[in-house]
Amino acid sequence: MSDEKYRETIIEQAKKDQSAGKFQSESPGFRSLVKSYVSVVSPDRKNIITEGLTAIYKNKNPQPKTLNLIDYLLGNVKYCKEASDVSYAEFYDSNGEMVASYSNGKWISYGTKAENARESELWGIYNEAWNNAARTSQKNSYVAGTDTTIGLMDISV
Structure with a gap:
């Protein structure tokens, strides 16, 4: 798999894990991805x-x-x-x-130094994508919560 394809896969895994409420080693998909990504330089x-x-x-x-x-x-x-x-x-x-x-x-x-560097690179990509997915999820929850609150206030008036 090319590094660009790996990057896309890491980002998708982070989004999937965030929506499932999992982070890094809590996710079998993440653990498998780490092994695969690092093995390139092992x-x-x-x-x-x-x-x-x-x-x-x-x-x-x-x-x-x-x-x-x-x-x-x-x-x-x-x-x-x-x-x-x-x-x-x-x-x-x-x-x-x-x-x-x-x-x-x-x-x-x-x-090895190469393995550790590649694993750190993966963590950086994953963490950034996971945090972005969390912010998006919070923003969507907030907007949805605001709409619900407004709707309830309109009904009670």
């Missing part, structure tokens, strides 16, 4: 982790080997293991940004 975490784990398990040393230039260009991994158990690992993309870690049996995914 690194291939699955591949980075797979390659990193393969390198860890191939290395018989409990401490990480010194990584060479090719390792840095392809992304790299820092880790600590005892025997065949990995207790801690960090996974980096080709830009040197940590994209995931493993510690105490739990995985954590980290957003």
Whole structure:
């Protein structure tokens, strides 16, 4: 989807959410849109982790080997293991940004600068559209409320 089409979709989602009384993460449509919009700049975490784990398990040393230039260009991994158990690992993309870690049996995914910037961009578009829809809704409620009040006063006179 082009960025312009994404923008239109974000604005429509914000209007839909505002009329339903939902905001951002309260809306499944918004959450889905964030994933789709950000994925355009996301690194291939699955591949980075797979390659990193393969390198860890191939290395018989409990401490990480010194990584060479090719390792840095392809992304790299820092880790600590005892025997065949990995207790801690960090996974980096080709830009040197940590994209995931493993510690105490739990995985954590980290957003890259590009992902965070794109998500912030989406929030800006969404928030502006949601606020505009809210103002329009309030204005329409006010006008409708005024008409009803005037109509009631006319009837009672």
